[in-house]
Amino acid sequence: MWTSSSHTYAREAFASWRADAITVAPYMGSDSVLPFIDFGEGGVYILNRTSNPGGKDLQNLVLETGEPLYLEVAHQIAAYNQGSGRVGAVVGATNLNELEAIATFYRDERVPLLIPGVGSQGGSASDVIAILKGLGYPLHLVRINSSSALTHPWKRGPAPDNWLALCERNLRSLIEEATL
Secondary structure (H helix, E strand, O other): OOOHHHHHHHHHHHHHHHOOEEEEEEOOHHHHHHHHHHHOOOOOEEEEEEEHHHHHHHHOOOOOOOOOOOHHHHHHHHHHHHOOOOOEEEEEEOOOHHHHHHHHHHHOOOOOEEEOOOOOOOOOOHHHHHHHHHOOOOHHHEEEEEEHHHHHHOOOOOOOHHHHHHHHHHHHHHHHHOOO
């Protein structure tokens, strides 16, 4: 029996590693995305509008419809999520106007959001939450991510002697910012 690479990756992630969720890229189409959705019960977050500055190179391309590519991707993610409720979108905190446009579309679709870019990349958890609350977005579907600010806030070079204190300070700061 032949299986696709995506099916093999999905099996490895969900069965071998027992991942609760995985992030996948949508740009190879449904034959690369569906194996992750169809395998098991884990969550699948699909890249929608990422927080990295270079994301605009492709994700902001304007289609013949006049809409940016990231909104077309949002339509596909919502379609993938119908019936399962396990398919979410990665939408960065560094592009608040785009986050608002995408969240406005997803609000009634009940698409879970994974929001990176808070902290070191310049995004703000309080700004994100304010936008989502203003839209009436179901906040229990939102996961805000601040990886680098929490795992290596010293940026360059070896970890300083007070690395743990720096990480804990940033974690406390994120929690405070997210609960305002």
